[in-house]
Amino acid sequence: MRNILSRTGAAIALVLAASFPATADDDLVARGAYLVDTVMACGNCHTPMGPNGPDLGRHLSGGLHFDTPYFTVTASNLTSHETGLGTWSDDEIKRAIATGHRPDGSALAPIMPTSFYHVLTPRDLDAVVAYLRTVPPVDNAVPVPRYEGPPPPAFPGAESPILEDEQDADPLRKGFYLVTIAHCMECHTKINEGGGRGTMGAGGMELPGPWGVAVSANITSHPEAGIGEWSDEEIIRAITTGVSRDERPLSPPMGYRYYAGIAPDDLAAMVAYLRTVPAADAP
Ligand code: HEC
Ligand code: HEC
DSSP states (O other): OHHHHHHHHHHHHHHHHHTSOOOHHHHHHHHHHHIIIIISOTHHHHSOEETTEEOGGGTTSOOOEEEOSSEEEEOOOOSSSTTTTTTOOHHHHHHHHHHOBOTTSOBOOTTSOHHHHTTOOHHHHHHHHHHHTTSOOOOOOOOOOEEOSSOOOOOOOOSSOOOSSTTOSOHHHHHHHHHHHTTHHHHHBOBOTTSOBOSTTOBOOEEEETTEEEEOOOOSSOTTTSSTTSOHHHHHHHHHHOBOTTSOBOOTTSOHHHHTTSOHHHHHHHHHHHTTSOOOSOO
């Protein structure tokens, strides 16, 4: 079951990329499919999740429910149905993704990793929206969000675009870009009591869901507490197949079913960047 699911996840982007003749628009949709369904793993929140991960038959039709002291929200329906983004303009969708505001001006709860999406290049933001437009409609009105006051500060993701060209030749810059838009550090950095963040990448964040409670791992370059001594292959295997260095299967919400489809060059760049994350032995 696991394998079938992970292959389906990886296949979505590939099938989509393959089924279009290559025009500029189709290239944009293919790039968007790649970003949404692999690197950025939007479905890891926006697709219904069970104990073993996402239900890909209802891809992007609304997913995880987050019940916190600050807000009670559900990851929205992103399909082209009217209960999803069907009635939104491209610019409205872009604004929600990159600034965290709905068309009526209301702010999205910072669970939506907008602070990481500030770095998106204009072309990548266009690509994400172009692809979302092609996602088949699914009728699913998610519960109305409830806000209890000002939310805690979002993770200081990134202020603004850092790349002019998403195919940047420098692996470290490209790796930083990809790890940022993949919002790896949102899960891999603990939230302390009071809402501040712990040490970047040092893990220790408890993530409850239909899978139970998973605790994120230390992915800094620390030799024992982190992944400093892991080989590139071991890191890539964990990211793309959900198998840890000691063969232990990783629990959701680690998004390996999506990451399975990340291109080898992009994975190499991501690993190169992860190796530069300062070593920390505690969250
Ligand atoms: C970590 C979980 C998470 C990830 C990953 C995530 N989102 Fe969200 N998103 C949410 C939640 C939760 C909401 C609803 C927030 C609220 O109601 O205040 C939301 C809201 C939105 C909205 C507003 C829709 C509406 O009807 O209000 C859009 C658009 C959106 N997300 C797009 C995306 C895209 C595109 C991606 C991937 C690039 C993505 N999200 C990744 C959790 C996530
Ligand atoms: C939605 C939350 C979430 C996101 C996003 C996420 N991870 Fe994870 N990751 C986890 C959790 C939880 C674990 C531990 C699972 C377990 O122990 O069963 C984990 C485990 C890992 C491990 C295995 C470490 C070990 O010691 O076994 C690596 C490597 C890793 N993640 C890298 C990444 C990278 C790189 C990204 C971004 C591409 C990423 N993760 C994105 C939640 C997340």
